[in-house]
Amino acid sequence: MTSRARVRAPELHGRSWINTGGEELGLAALRGRIVVLDFWTFCCINCLHVIDELRELEERHRDTVVVIGVHSPKFVHEAEHAAVVDAVERYGVAHPVLDDPELTTWKQYAVRAWPTLVVIDPEGYVVAQHAGEGHVHAIEKLVGQLEAEHEAKGTLRRGEAPFTPPEPVAGDLRFPGKALALPAGGFLVSDTTRHQLVELAADGETVLRRIGDGERGLADGAADVARFNEPQGLALLPDGDVLVADTVNHALRRLDPATGEVRTVAGTGAQWWQGAPTEGPARQVALSSPWDVAWFAGRVWIAMAGVHQLWTYDPETGTVAAAAGTTNEGLVDGPAAEAWFAQPSGLAVAADGGRLWVADSETSALRWVERAGDGFAVRTAVGTGLFDFGHRDGPAAQALFQHPLGVTALPDGSVAVCDTYNHALRRYDPATGEVGEVSTLATDLREPSDAVLVPGDSEGTPEIVVVESARHRLTRLRLPEDAVRVEAVAHRTQRAATEVAAGMLRLDVVFRPPPGQKLDERYGPATRLVVSSTPPGLLAAGEGTGTDLHRELMLSGAAGTEGVLHVSAMAASCDEEGEYPACHMHQQDWGVPVRLSPDGTDRLPLVLAGPAEGAEGAEG
The missing domain is CATH 2.120.10.30 (TolB, C-terminal domain)
Structure with a gap:
């Protein structure tokens, strides 16, 4: 097995715990289990993607892996405990969550971006850190290695995860997302957390019917068998049908209001990744978290929250395309x-x-x-x-x-x-x-x-x-x-600024292909780095796009000058073995607050994937 840095995992500290039945968790009580820390904030679409990616990992390794969400807020509202509790229920988070409004644990683990995943082995050491989404396949391989290694050493302890689900709450709607005024009166509402559409009377309260069986899934058919996955946006098409942004299914669904029949018209059910097609037959092109839809300029426009774009869907030709x-x-x-x-x-x-x-x-x-x-x-x-x-x-x-x-x-x-x-x-x-x-x-x-x-x-x-x-x-x-x-x-x-020296600053994006993978250079450079700043004058040199994950930046300004370095990194890898090796894309955007200081560092490391750098735990 690849050697790993022996860094003792810092303890978990925050305001309170959610999904534990009131129990406070500590790493000592989790010794013998593989712990995956998911640093997230509920405004972040990439964080929501990771929550969904982790579901299968949690299920397949339920007796060896404990996932713990560490909620680290970006917006002021996200620091409200009640809002975090709501978000945990809204997005179906089925593991313990530490509410950390002061970013205490975030700082202890030297995290710089949402989302970040940290893997802790059964002996309590940090063994990997991954920023961004799309890393669960690599973590699953690492989990398999850790299971075998610690089973042999006698340091693996199996058992149920410490998770206590919230009590179900009665009501006609649960975290509704979007609404549509129907031509005949009344409303159609996306009942997001219950994975349904609900038709309400004109009073906005009386339920006339539900569309979808209420289970998370992707299934077409009649109203009582169709399945959605956290649907959001709704748009009325010229022919009277309704188009639904089925967000977590990465799909568009078409509803016939007269019959309640649902069918999928766009998306493959899989999430779009860099390098995938951005136009073509709608059922053959992947989408990424469509959040809203609207009929504009002769076609449907899609708020594609997952990739920070607007796409279009043409019902006449059955095609989609990136538009903005x-x-x-x-x-x-x-x-x-x-x-x-x-x-x-x-x-x-x-x-x-x-x-x-x-x-x-x-x-x-x-x-x-x-x-x-x-x-x-x-x-x-x-x-x-x-x-x-x-x-x-x-x-x-x-x-x-x-x-x-x-x-x-x-x-x-x-x-x-x-x-x-x-x-x-x-x-x-x-x-x-x-x-x-x-x-x-x-x-x-x-x-x-x-x-x-x-x-x-x-x-x-x-x-x-x-x-x-x-x-x-x-x-x-x-x-x-x-x-x-x-x-x-x-x-x-509110994130602490990194003290950096004026003048030359070396930016290092740390990327190590996961075990069993190598950089995918078959079609050119496997990596890309984009750097800019706010304000623009903060960067005297080093701005722009390149293929090297290391960059010499020249920072301009007097001591005390503050700003944000915007860094976007991408790396492509593929499996080393197999007749048809699978390819993987790793991508993350960072906004790093910095302050110029005579005593500041001259190197800024950002971990895209690989061993964790900078966790403030004791060396083992």
């Missing part, structure tokens, strides 16, 4: 093919049909797509980037949201924004001032994730029905509402 975004995560405007998004999660078409509004959740931004010549362009109305968020009204250039998931076009040309982590409904009016104005329409709307317009009262005053996801209900509000005056609050992501 590069898969790099961030906020960059321009021609659609060159723009950057960060988990687009909500779509709405402007009343005049000229714009497709986008809730770009990880940049806390409101953006739009419009025609530009023979193609499309992407613009930003509100938002500055990945690390600035808050609740601030006023001119759009200074306004702030916090992880919005939904947008709704209003009749007057303005936009209602479900400002999810601020628990508010906000309004952007592009006609006010030179850059538009943001106001608050309503507060105390627990995690609003979508909203739809309805005709309203007999006087014709429109109303808006909001999906209060964390209150498990639809809530009706009159429009226009008097704006709610909210004291302005601004935040930046």
